[in-house]
Amino acid sequence: xxxxxxxxxxxxxxxxxxxxxxxxxxxxxxxxxxxxxxxxxxxxxxxxxxxxxxxxxxxxxxxxxxxxxxxxxxxxxxxxxxxxxxxxxxxx
Amino acid sequence: xxxxxxxxxxxxxxxxxxxxxxxxxxxxxxxxxxxxxxxxxxxxxxxxxxxxxxxxxxxxxxxxxxxxxxxxxxxxxxxxxxxxxxxxxxxxxxxxxxxxxxxxxxxxxxxxxxxxxxxxxxxxxxxxxx
Numbered sequence: 001x002x003x004x005x006x007x008x009x010x011x012x013x014x015x016x017x018x019x020x021x022x023x024x025x026x027x028x029x030x031x032x033x034x035x036x037x038x039x040x041x042x043x044x045x046x047x048x049x050x051x052x053x054x055x056x057x058x059x060x061x062x063x064x065x066x067x068x069x070x071x072x073x074x075x076x077x078x079x080x081x082x083x084x085x086x087x088x089x090x091x092x
Numbered sequence: 093x094x095x096x097x098x099x100x101x102x103x104x105x106x107x108x109x110x111x112x113x114x115x116x117x118x119x120x121x122x123x124x125x126x127x128x129x130x131x132x133x134x135x136x137x138x139x140x141x142x143x144x145x146x147x148x149x150x151x152x153x154x155x156x157x158x159x160x161x162x163x164x165x166x167x168x169x170x171x172x173x174x175x176x177x178x179x180x181x182x183x184x185x186x187x188x189x190x191x192x193x194x195x196x197x198x199x200x201x202x203x204x205x206x207x208x209x210x211x212x213x214x215x216x217x218x219x220x221x222x
């Protein structure tokens with residue numbers, strides 16, 4: 001079977017307007033937000049849908065990010081972003 | 093290997109058949125899962141593709157830009173899927189691709205913002221054996 005080259009997908013798109021939480025989550029690639037979310041309400045949440053930022057903050061009492069990630073079946077990177085965002089929100 | 097352009101065009105033209113007359117393009121956050129798995133991440137927006145989603149010429153399938161949509165959530169686009177039908181459960185994936193802001197196979201100008209207007213300005217798939 002001869003080698004075939006892969007197909008190439010090229011797309012471009014734009015987004016305008018809309019609402020972001022305060023502070024905005026632009027740059028926080030592992031977080032998401034949807035006002036009135038059926039599970040997380042108006043809270044910012046992990047983009048994989050496993051927990052909200054307040055839930056992560058609450059779970060951190062006496063536990064490491066790795067332990068919390070294990071509890072919520074998410075990644076330590078997601079937990080770190082939730083903590084970073086929470087700190088930013090508190091400071092703001 | 094190099095293929096005749098007619099063959100390349102015919103191959104790409106099969107996309108229209110595979111997508112059927114009811115197809116969607118859905119953008120999600122996070123890393124793309126296996127194409128046959130249920131989607132992961134947060135759905136940011138769902139585009140309704142045209143009954144004839146695009147056309148093939150010179151080995152390139154060019155999609156007709158779908159109508160603008162309203163973003164369902166705020167987040168960073170990570171991957172997208174093109175599915176036949178309207179239900180994305182992993183069994184209808186006809187194509188899956190990476191997304192990013194300023195990067196990725198599908199390059200978005202910015203992250204999605206809930207309630208924002210989202211538009212596709214171009215989209216094509218090129219057969220790679222010209």
